[in-house]
Amino acid sequence: MTTASDMLGGRSDTAAPAAIELRGISKAFGAVQANRDISLSVPRGTIHGIIGENGAGKSTLMSILYGFYKPDAGQILVGGQPISISDSQTAIRAGIGMVFQHFKLVQNFTVLENIILGVEDGALLRPSLSKARGVLKQLAAEYQLNVDPDEVVENLSVGHQQRVEILKALYRQADILILDEPTGVLTPAEADHLFRILKGLRDEGKTIILITHKLREIMEITDNVSVMRRGEMVASVRTAETSPEQLAELMVGRKVLLSVDKQPARPQAPVLEVRGLTMVDIDGVERLRGIDLDIRAGEILGIAGVSGNGQTQLLEILGGYPEKGAKVSGDVQLNGAPLPLSGRGCDAGQRRRDGVGHIPEDRQVEGLIMDFTAWENVAFGWHDAPEFNKGWLMDNDAIRRDAQAKMERFDVRPRDCHLAARNFSGGNQQKIVVAREIERNPDLLLIGQPTRGVDIGAIEFIHKQIVALRDAGKAILLVSVELDEILALSDRVAVMFDGRIMGERLPGQTTTGELGLLMAGITDTQNTPAEAGIPPETTHDMPEGRA
Amino acid sequence: MNIRESLIAIIVLSICVIWALADGAAAQQGIGSALRLMTPLLLACLAGLYSERAGVFDIGLEGKMLMAAFTAASVAYLTGSAWLGLAAGIAGSLSLSLIHGLASITFMGNQLISGVAINFLASGLTVLIGQNAFGLGGRTPSLTGAGRFQPITLPLADALRDVPVLGPIYSGLISGQTILVYVAFAMVPITWWVLFRTRFGLRLRAVGENPASVDTAGVSVTRLRYTAVAICGILCGIAGAYLATGLSAGFVKEMTAGRGFIALAALIFAKWRPWQALFATFLFGLLEAIANLYPNLDLGIVVVPSMFMNALPYILTVVILAGFVGRAIPPRAGGEPYVKER
Numbered sequence: 040m041t042t043a044s045d046m047l048g049g050r051s052d053t054a055a056p057a058a059i060e061l062r063g064i065s066k067a068f069g070a071v072q073a074n075r076d077i078s079l080s081v082p083r084g085t086i087h088g089i090i091g092e093n094g095a096g097k098s099t100l101m102s103i104l105y106g107f108y109k110p111d112a113g114q115i116l117v118g119g120q121p122i123s124i125s126d127s128q129t130a131i132r133a134g135i136g137m138v139f140q141h142f143k144l145v146q147n148f149t150v151l152e153n154i155i156l157g158v159e160d161g162a163l164l165r166p167s168l169s170k171a172r173g174v175l176k177q178l179a180a181e182y183q184l185n186v187d188p189d190e191v192v193e194n195l196s197v198g199h200q201q202r203v204e205i206l207k208a209l210y211r212q213a214d215i216l217i218l219d220e221p222t223g224v225l226t227p228a229e230a231d232h233l234f235r236i237l238k239g240l241r242d243e244g245k246t247i248i249l250i251t252h253k254l255r256e257i258m259e260i261t262d263n264v265s266v267m268r269r270g271e272m273v274a275s276v277r278t279a280e281t282s283p284e285q286l287a288e289l290m291v292g293r294k295v296l297l298s299v300d301k302q303p304a305r306p307q308a309p310v311l312e313v314r315g316l317t318m319v320d321i322d323g324v325e326r327l328r329g330i331d332l333d334i335r336a337g338e339i340l341g342i343a344g345v346s347g348n349g350q351t352q353l354l355e356i357l358g359g360y361p362e363k364g365a366k367v368s369g370d371v372q373l374n375g376a377p378l379p380l381s382g383r384g385c386d387a388g389q390r391r392r393d394g395v396g397h398i399p400e401d402r403q404v405e406g407l408i409m410d411f412t413a414w415e416n417v418a419f420g421w422h423d424a425p426e427f428n429k430g431w432l433m434d435n436d437a438i439r440r441d442a443q444a445k446m447e448r449f450d451v452r453p454r455d456c457h458l459a460a461r462n463f464s465g466g467n468q469q470k471i472v473v474a475r476e477i478e479r480n481p482d483l484l485l486i487g488q489p490t491r492g493v494d495i496g497a498i499e500f501i502h503k504q505i506v507a508l509r510d511a512g513k514a515i516l517l518v519s520v521e522l523d524e525i526l527a528l529s530d531r532v533a534v535m536f537d538g539r540i541m542g543e544r545l546p547g548q549t550t551t552g553e554l555g556l557l558m559a560g561i562t563d564t565q566n567t568p569a570e571a572g573i574p575p576e577t578t579h580d581m582p583e584g585r586a
Numbered sequence: 587m588n589i590r591e592s593l594i595a596i597i598v599l600s601i602c603v604i605w606a607l608a609d610g611a612a613a614q615q616g617i618g619s620a621l622r623l624m625t626p627l628l629l630a631c632l633a634g635l636y637s638e639r640a641g642v643f644d645i646g647l648e649g650k651m652l653m654a655a656f657t658a659a660s661v662a663y664l665t666g667s668a669w670l671g672l673a674a675g676i677a678g679s680l681s682l683s684l685i686h687g688l689a690s691i692t693f694m695g696n697q698l699i700s701g702v703a704i705n706f707l708a709s710g711l712t713v714l715i716g717q718n719a720f721g722l723g724g725r726t727p728s729l730t731g732a733g734r735f736q737p738i739t740l741p742l743a744d745a746l747r748d749v750p751v752l753g754p755i756y757s758g759l760i761s762g763q764t765i766l767v768y769v770a771f772a773m774v775p776i777t778w779w780v781l782f783r784t785r786f787g788l789r790l791r792a793v794g795e796n797p798a799s800v801d802t803a804g805v806s807v808t809r810l811r812y813t814a815v816a817i818c819g820i821l822c823g824i825a826g827a828y829l830a831t832g833l834s835a836g837f838v839k840e841m842t843a844g845r846g847f848i849a850l851a852a853l854i855f856a857k858w859r860p861w862q863a864l865f866a867t868f869l870f871g872l873l874e875a876i877a878n879l880y881p882n883l884d885l886g887i888v889v890v891p892s893m894f895m896n897a898l899p900y901i902l903t904v905v906i907l908a909g910f911v912g913r914a915i916p917p918r919a920g921g922e923p924y925v926k927e928r
Contacts, residue, residue: 086887105802107926128804143799145792146918157790159785167785 050411056119058083058215058575059135059245064113073099075270077113080434081215081263085238086247090256091267091347092520098140100267101217104331105137106130131158135363136208140220145191149205150186153211171210178209182239183232197322198229205236216240217248222256223289223347224322232466249329252290252347254283254559256312266290279303283559290345291522292553301506304530306335310483310514311357316380318352319365328370334514339505339527341546342518345558349538350518351400354487356380357516358397359390359572371507374482391420393535395475399520400487407460407470414442417475420564447476449583452501466497473501473505477571483514499532502528506580536560591862598869604753607744616759616875621763622833623695623878624871625770626825627710630849631856632773633821639781639796639858640814641919646686647822648846649708654679654826656712659726659837660719668831672766675827676820677722682708683798683819685730691811694923704845713839724839725906726830735764736834766828773821777860790814791841794917807924822846844900851903873898 057080064077072094081087091097103110106124114121115134116472124130130137144153151171159167172188179185184202192200201221208216222230235259237247249261257264258278265275266289274289311334318327327349334340344350352362361367361381371378373393378383390397397403409418418427418438426436442456449470451463460468469489476484486505490498505528509515519525525532526546534541534557541557556562606613607676617800630647637644657678664672682704689700713724720726743761745754789810793800795805829845830837855869856862876883877895884890 126804131804137802139802142805143796143802145795145799147795148788150790152788154787154800156799157805159788162785164783164788165787 040381040517042555049234054298055083056086057081057116057181058118059248060116061100061104062114062163064109064115065098066102066108067380074103074110077267077272077345078434079275081246081248083118084241084244085262086249086260088239088261088264089248089250089267090252090254090257090264090286092252097267097268098219099252101137101219101248101512102137104217117183124269126295126337131211131213134206134214136211136216138201138204138208138216138218138221140223142194142199142204143175144203147191149189149191150195150206151188152190153203154207155194158211161185172424174210175206176204181243181543182209184209185234189551196229198226198232199222201225201229201233201234203362213245215246215248217250218323219250220252221249223254224324226324230256246426252345254286254345257286259314283561284555285558287345287555288551289557291520298508298528301501301528302510304509306338306530307512309333309335310374311516312370312372316353316356316369316371318356318361319366320350320352320362326365326538327356330538330540332516332533333538334516336482336514337509337512338530339509339515339517339528341525342516342535343525343554343558344519344520344535347382348533349582350537352538353535354485354516356396356483357390357395358399359385359387362387362511384535388420390443391479394482396481397482397558398472398484398486398489400491402472404414409461410459412459413446413451413463413471414439416460416471417442417445417456419475421475421479444472444514445474447477447519448478449504450493453563464494467494469493469495471502477504480511481513484508485516485518487518488520489517489518490521498524522554526551534558591865594869595865598865598872602872610754614878615756616879617872618759618762619878620868620871621759621767622871623874624867625767626829626833626845627849627852627867628770628864628872629773629821629825629828630815630846631852632770632777632855632860633825634850635777635856635858635860635863636790636814636821638920639794639917640790640811641797641917641922641924642815642818643697643921644686644691644809644818645847645848646700646708647705648842648844649701649705649817650679650822651683651829651846652680652705652840652842653708653711654823655841656708656726656826656837657832658823658827659729659830660716660829661687662729662915663727663742663836664730666733668729668733668735670825671831672817672824675830676823678815679823679826680819683815683822687812687815689922691808691815694925696808697921698922703755706884709840712837716839726837727787728909729831730834732830734835735766735828737762737764738768738816746793762854764825764828764832766832769824770828771864774860774864781860791917792920792922796918798926801924803924811924830899830913837859847898848903851906854916855906855912858917870899870902873902900921 059081061077061079064074065464066074077100099108102108104115106126106129109125115124116122117135122129122133124133145156149428151168154175155167155171157257162171173187184206186195186199186202186206186212191347193205195203205216221233225233237249239246251257252309261278263275264278264281264286266273266286268290306385311332313332316330317325319325330353332340334528342350353362356367357371367380371380371499373395378393387397387578403409408419422433428434439456446454446456449475449569451467451470463471473489478517487503489501493501505517506517517528519527531543532541532546532554534554536558537560541560541562544554602613602617605616617864630651634644635648654675659673661674662668663669686700686704689695690697716722716724716726740761743757747757781791789800789805793807793810799805800810829841834841849867851864851871852866855866877898881892881895883895884887
């Protein structure tokens with residue numbers, strides 16, 4: 040293992056071929072083009088960041104490199120040699136090691152057993168185990184990768200489990216190490232340790248590909264960075280020559296500018312007041328770190344941010360279905376009455392009855408049952424409403440009539456309520472969800488990614504409906520990763536990063552550049568007009584040093 | 587072994603010792619019978635252990651044993667050779683294993699449904715073919731001589747017969763069993779060694795816990811699971827052959843009588859470990875032997891009716907399955923077909 044590193048002699052000279060090179064890789068899953076004509080070259084002995092939002096196609100690309108998927112087109116070169124990676128075994132032989140986001144460890148095996156799995160030296164375990172023990176000791180000393188080889192994996196902390204994954208790759212003589220969102224489950228201290236390990240590996244001549252959606256990590260440890268957006272590689276730059284602001288813009292992208300016809304907001308009484316909302320997930324990772332929000336009747340509060348910074352958790356908690364095993368604390372009031380955040384009264388049905396509508400982020404999972412008909416989907420959540428029931432039987436005719444009318448008003452095409460949700464286009468599926476939620480006239484409407492995967496015509500229509508609901512004096516919380524959408528619809532914009540609200544801006548008085556910086560977690564301490572506009576009684580309980 | 591398990595083991599063993607002190611001859615007869623009765627359970631239990639440790643749940647142990655008993659008895663009768671019968675039993679059981687593998691590994695079907703189907707298939711097919719071939723209402727003709735596995739007298743068994751303690755145990759219990767009983771008992775240390783000391787065992791256990799870890803290590807999940815299912819088929823085949831050509835002399839309709847399910851209960855009781863499986867199946871064998879020996883057990887105060895005695899193994903099964911033995915955690919990927927995640 041050391042000899043391999045020694046031969047490489049640390050950083051490469053310019054003539055050496057790239058450690059790994061991709062040429063024109065494309066991959067589609069059905070109609071979804073996950074990767075489109077991706078080209079990438081990673082020099083030996085560097086840390087290369089690949090950044091992009093969730094769903095940008097990063098993980099698909101890495102799975103292709105590890106032989107999980109066959110690309111539809113394109114070529115992979117390792118060390119200048121074209122190879123065809125048909126399965127994990129080929130990838131391992133080519134010196135590619137992978138640390139997956141979800142670890143591939145056998146929980147009730149010891150560290151040693153996990154390490155030798157698949158690369159045992161013979162039919163009997165004993166010699167392999169003792170050899171691995173020796174190699175492990177050596178690797179631990181070399182790269183600060185200390186783990187007790189005889190400990191059972193399920194007793195290890197997440198950070199240590201990740202070290203086992205890295206050791207697994209190194210034990211398989213990996214020269215190229217791919218890490219998929221490695222810090223998602225780590226505490227900051229563990230993440231710092233990981234970065235030290237990665238720098239050590241690079242200095243020994245290993246090549247590291249780091250996939251992440253966190254700009255801070257990219258800036259901190261990568262030499263080069265490539266940005267992916269919607270399945271395409273939109274840029275590859277030297278990290279030293281770029282800025283978080285530029286990267287954020289590249290990630291989110293600039294689309295055709297949207298314009299929405301709307302009058303200035305006339306905010307009235309507060310509808311939603313959130314104070315110090317905190318959420319720790321089942322793995323002990325803090326997803327929300329003291330969120331404070333106010334939304335008044337008749338205004339749209341937009342939440343901008345790179346996805347994965349806590350927006351999903353915020354919507355789920357407000358929608359009444361926090362993640363399983365999550366600990367939620369804080370104070371949330373709806374129309375002046377406290378909203379339960381756990382236990383009794385914290386369920387999605389009760390939230391609807393309390394007047395909270397919810398257009399969820401993923402309509403195919405949370406918003407609709409894809410194999411059920413449109414009329415059934417329109418009734419969901421309200422299937423026990425009196426007008427849909429006759430005694431204890433459902434009044435399906437009434438539901439169908441209601442669904443047909445809603446489909447009429449929201450221009451859902453085709454206008455056939457007997458069709459399964461799956462058979463509508465993305466835009467029309469979303470209209471079904473929007474119709475169901477808006478027509479119930481909620482006091483507060485939660486909206487997640489209202490126009491993701493929706494055609495331009497439907498986007499315009501959905502935007503109009505949202506503004507109309509606002510003008511009817513309702514409060515709206517809009518979460519979107521599309522900055523243009525946020526700017527076009529919102530009356531105020533709050534930026535979320537790493538479970539915190541980084542600041543609030545008024546759409547007319549900010550720039551995408553300023554928001555991009557906030558989305559990257561960078562703020563200046565001076566007060567802005569929007570923040571100064573927050574009523575004084577709410578500022579005192581803001582946590583210290585939140586900048 | 588945890589405290590609870592050790593406690594149960596001590597209680598059962600002391601009952602055996604007290605029994606032997608109170609009535610030596612009866613105890614020898616009873617425990618000898620228990621050893622014979624537990625043999626098919628042990629083989630089936632180990633069969634299930636291989637399959638379930640690899641992540642393929644198998645409630646078709648019963649059906650596979652039944653099919654093996656039938657093919658073994660038929661071939662042993664037709665050829666007059668117990669050994670050919672054994673081979674046929676293994677073949678019959680393996681063919682059902684293959685169906686289970688196809689359904690649950692290749693086609694990623696529901697393993698419980700596939701297992702239920704195999705049980706029905708075996709139950710119907712054995713009687714149908716049996717009636718058609720022999721016309722005895724689903725039975726096969728009685729086996730005699732070389733058509734059955736005969737007891738083997740171990741070396742020195744006669745010489746040691748009169749030595750106190752050692753004599754009755756060695757000559758009376760250990761010696762004088764058929765070869766398949768020895769095979770079953772030998773399978774316990776072999777299984778332990780294979781599972782925990784070999785590369786194959788490591789991969790087998792890994793594929794039942796987290797198949798993705800095996801897949802990303804570049805090892806075929808499908809091949810491993812098929813191998814495990816095949817081993818399960820072979821062991822069930824031996825178990826069935828023993829039922830028809832060792833324990834009895836021919837095949838009788840539904841002769842497995844729920845032994846496949848009792849073996850499953852024993853497997854849960856043993857928490858998917860081979861040595862504990864030996865112990866668990868001994869307990870079931872002992873209960874069955876006692877019920878046979880004392881149809882109406884007179885405890886002095888009350889006479890336990892025979893129906894209750896005969897129901898004992900099944901009652902124990904229910905108790906075990908209801909979770910009275912502590913938490914039994916099955917292999918984590920058990921019951922789930924492996925699909926690569928996107």
